[in-house]
């Protein structure tokens with residue numbers, strides 16, 4: 001007989017752990033926007049991105065149909081955390097303001113990251129990110145029912161830039177042993193399986209978690 005170890009629970013958050021992507025997109029005034037996100041999955045040369053409708057990136061992707069997916073290594077966690085609770089949207093929605101979000105027109109300066117031009121799309125790369133994927137938006141679907149509050153973007157990689165030291169020499173493959181992605185797990189930051197940095201996003205979501213070393 002199997003003893004059932006499960007309990008039925010009303011899970012508040014389903015962020016089980018996904019890599020952090022810094023999406024570079026172009027604002028209506030031509031400046032670059034940068035947004036941390038982690039609802040991303042990949043199939044072949046395409047990727048699905050889950051983005052809330054109130055964000056500036058969603059508006060930018062619907063309008064421009066282009067972006068750069070800059071993959072954040074665990075070593076960039078402090079820069080990613082500086083972007084948490086910021087938006088490139090000049091009008092901050094009440095729900096986000098209540099979580100602590102503020103308008104930030106210059107995300108690169110706020111994060112301490114360097115903007116790098118892309119080659120095929122009008123959206124910024126992040127020089128410090130060792131993997132940068134230039135993408136075209138192929139489709140956009142309303143997401144999150146019954147009243148959709150988000151958009152699922154289907155994007156296609158049209159050019160990939162990878163730091164040479166991450167590649168298996170002489171191949172077009174990333175070496176999984178050299179690539180240490182920053183993982184967002186239940187709003188907390190992980191790298192190499194360890195909880196690497198305190199998370200403002202987790203504070204905004206009032207996650208009942210404290211990093212082990214920060215506990216009294």
Ligand SMILES: Cc1cc2nc3c(=O)[nH]c(=O)nc-3n(C[C@H](O)[C@H](O)[C@H](O)COP(=O)(O)O)c2cc1C
Nearest residue numbers: 035036037038039051052055056057084087088201
């Ligand atoms: C680590 C991390 C992961 C996030 N993941 C997502 C996500 O997958 N989808 C989303 O809509 N917002 C996500 N956010 C919140 C966005 O960054 C936030 O909505 C922000 O306003 C987007 O910036 P923008 O308004 O300039 O586009 C995440 C934030 C952090 C710090």
